[in-house]
Amino acid sequence: MARLRLTVLFALSLLFAAPAAAQPLVADLSDHLVKITLGFEGSEVLLFGAVEGGGDVVVVVYGPPENITVRRKEKTAGIIWMNRDEMVFAKAPAFYQVMATRPIGDWLPDALRERHQIGPQYLSLKLAPGQTAASPDETRLFRDALIRRKQILGHYSESVGTVAMLSARLFRTGVRFPTNVPTGAYTVEVFLIDKGEVVSAQTTPLYISKVGVLAEIFHFAHAYAALYGILAIVLAVLAGLGANAIFRKT
Amino acid sequence: MNVYLPIAEISVNVLLLLGLGTGVGMMSGVFGVGGGFLMTPLLMFLGIPAPVAVGTEANQIVASSVSGALAHFRRGNVDIKMGLVLLIGGILGSTLGVALFKLLRSLGQIDIAIKLAYVVFLGIIGGLMLVESLRSIQRKRRPAGPRRKLHEHHWFHGLPFKIRFRRSKLYISALLPLAVGFFVGVLAAIMGVGGGFIMVPAMIYILGMPTSVVIGTSLFQIVFVTANVTFLQAYQNQTVDLLLGLLLMVGGVLGAQVGTRVGARLPGERLRFLLAAMVLAVCGKLLIDLVSAPSDAFSLAVAGGH
Numbered sequence: 001m002a003r004l005r006l007t008v009l010f011a012l013s014l015l016f017a018a019p020a021a022a023q024p025l026v027a028d029l030s031d032h033l034v035k036i037t038l039g040f041e042g043s044e045v046l047l048f049g050a051v052e053g054g055g056d057v058v059v060v061v062y063g064p065p066e067n068i069t070v071r072r073k074e075k076t077a078g079i080i081w082m083n084r085d086e087m088v089f090a091k092a093p094a095f096y097q098v099m100a101t102r103p104i105g106d107w108l109p110d111a112l113r114e115r116h117q118i119g120p121q122y123l124s125l126k127l128a129p130g131q132t133a134a135s136p137d138e139t140r141l142f143r144d145a146l147i148r149r150k151q152i153l154g155h156y157s158e159s160v161g162t163v164a165m166l167s168a169r170l171f172r173t174g175v176r177f178p179t180n181v182p183t184g185a186y187t188v189e190v191f192l193i194d195k196g197e198v199v200s201a202q203t204t205p206l207y208i209s210k211v212g213v214l215a216e217i218f219h220f221a222h223a224y225a226a227l228y229g230i231l232a233i234v235l236a237v238l239a240g241l242g243a244n245a246i247f248r249k250t
Numbered sequence: 251m252n253v254y255l256p257i258a259e260i261s262v263n264v265l266l267l268l269g270l271g272t273g274v275g276m277m278s279g280v281f282g283v284g285g286g287f288l289m290t291p292l293l294m295f296l297g298i299p300a301p302v303a304v305g306t307e308a309n310q311i312v313a314s315s316v317s318g319a320l321a322h323f324r325r326g327n328v329d330i331k332m333g334l335v336l337l338i339g340g341i342l343g344s345t346l347g348v349a350l351f352k353l354l355r356s357l358g359q360i361d362i363a364i365k366l367a368y369v370v371f372l373g374i375i376g377g378l379m380l381v382e383s384l385r386s387i388q389r390k391r392r393p394a395g396p397r398r399k400l401h402e403h404h405w406f407h408g409l410p411f412k413i414r415f416r417r418s419k420l421y422i423s424a425l426l427p428l429a430v431g432f433f434v435g436v437l438a439a440i441m442g443v444g445g446g447f448i449m450v451p452a453m454i455y456i457l458g459m460p461t462s463v464v465i466g467t468s469l470f471q472i473v474f475v476t477a478n479v480t481f482l483q484a485y486q487n488q489t490v491d492l493l494l495g496l497l498l499m500v501g502g503v504l505g506a507q508v509g510t511r512v513g514a515r516l517p518g519e520r521l522r523f524l525l526a527a528m529v530l531a532v533c534g535k536l537l538i539d540l541v542s543a544p545s546d547a548f549s550l551a552v553a554g555g556h
Contacts, residue, residue: 036254037254038253038254039252039253039254040254040261041252041261066552067552068550068551068552069358069550069551069552070548070549070550071358071548071549071550071551072547072548073544073547073548073549074547075543079540079541080362080366080540080541081540081541081542081543081544081547082359082362083358083359083362083549086358094552142548145546145548146548146550148546148548149546149548149549149550150550152546153550179252179254179260179261180259180260180261210256213256214254214256215256217256217257217492217493218256218257221256221257221484221488221490221492222488225484225485225486225488226481226484226485228484228485228488228490228492229480229481229482229483229484229485229490230481231492232309232480232481232484232490232492232495233309233312233477233480233481235313235492235495235496236309236310236312236313236316236477236480236495236499237312237313237316239313239496239499239500239503240312240313240314240315240316240317240499240503241316241317241320243313243317243503243504243507244317244320244321247503247507
């Protein structure tokens with residue numbers, strides 16, 4: 001609650017500072033680090049800002065880029081469904097979310113959506129190099145499957161009408177991250193769009209990472225894998241023998 | 251109450267995990283089996299990635315079998331010489347299994363390999379157990395019937411490198427237990443099981459070991475083979491989740507204590523029949539998964555890991 005009050009105060013100060021700076025768009029996040037702790041159940045980060053003059057606000061959140069393999073199951077040997085064809089898409093965002101002040105499809109020109117990758121369907125997803133070229137239809141099928149599966153996972157989304165204008169100039173929205181959110185460096189792009197043109201844009205970084213015990217276990221498992229394996233065995237042996245000792249006494 | 255698992259990277263209900271550990275632990279106490287063959291598929295049904303389920307379950311089996319192995323060892327129910335020969339095979343087999351696991355994972359075929367292995371082995375073992383338990387229930391009603399031969403001679407008893415195993419009163423080729431250990435080791439690595447459900451029948455029917463040392467020797471080898479799988483899965487694939495393992499262990503040891511007490515009161519044939527039915531149920535569920543058309547033929551994976 002205290003943080004929210006601070007944020008509102010800050011937003012108000014932006015409102016009064018904005019005319020002097022004459023910046024068409026100013027935006028910031030309530031937090032630049034989303035911490036994944038043991039009890040993590042998703043998180044919401046507040047995005048707020050002020051605009052000068054009219055227009056619509058569009059927010060695009062990108063997760064870290066990763067190479068994603070899309071596989072297709074086919075009926076094999078007449079009975080079993082197994083993975084057959086696959087395509088690897090290079091540097092696809094692990095997470096992607098679009099928010100806007102009103103439904104984008106109604107007013108945002110296609111060319112603009114394509115240029116700024118606004119909307120999952122407009123993401124530029126390229127095949128990783130070194131793959132045998134499939135027909136454009138095939139590629140399209142796999143590309144659509146990537147977007148569809150990511151949407152089902154809750155990693156890709158387009159939620160329109162979620163950026164609220166608090167006054168003619170102040171706006172705010174909540175960027176929601178689910179429990180299965182990918183970790184890494186994110187970027188949040190905010191566009192001010194008026195009459196089909198991008199008037200102003202701003203990019204803000206955001207980090208999502210495991211902290212505390214979780215981060216330590218994960219780091220230990222990857223940096224000292226052999227030691228981690230030995231520790232796992234020792235713990236298991238102790239747990240087994242300990243339980244045995246306790247239950248024999250009682 | 252949810253907890254975020256550091257390696258599995260998903261949030262799971264703590265009570266559900268504890269309950270699962272207790273339930274499977276209870277069943278392993280009742281039936282005297284490891285329970286890995288139930289736990290690993292259940293973890294996968296929960297949404298835990300297959301590699302993490304397999305690696306972590308191997309870790310839990312170390313905990314659940316170590317005290318049993320020690321108890322049998324104290325009572326002299328372990329044929330150490332036989333155990334060591336099985337273990338050499340087991341270490342080789344599980345090392346190959348973990349490598350095979352890594353290869354299949356990169357090819358995108360690990361899920362189907364795990365499921366197929368489960369369907370085949372659970373189907374065979376469950377089917378055999380069902381037939382055997384039904385027969386012995388019938389035998390109890392009609393005590394007459396032909397006596398089984400004390401010792402059957404097969405081609406594999408003519409293999410070279412014969413060794414005398416005093417504790418088991420056997421003089422057989424070392425290749426035989428080596429092969430059994432190797433085979434079970436591969437399965438342990440790929441399926442995330444201890445392999446007792448294959449090891450025990452193999453020891454009785456193939457090696458011809460006396461039942462008094464079978465359980466102890468099998469547990470002895472399972473502890474070391476699952477420890478090897480735990481180490482290699484952690485070292486090569488980073489798929490052992492300590493937190494998940496710990497939660498399963500807590501539930502597992504509690505459940506096993508309760509289960510042992512319940513099991514002592516139930517008649518043996520009925521128990522084996524129940525276990526057979528359960529094994530076949532898990533097998534059936536996995537088989538349906540394999541042969542029915544998926545709701546979406548496409549799936550995603552992060553290429554090359556993180």
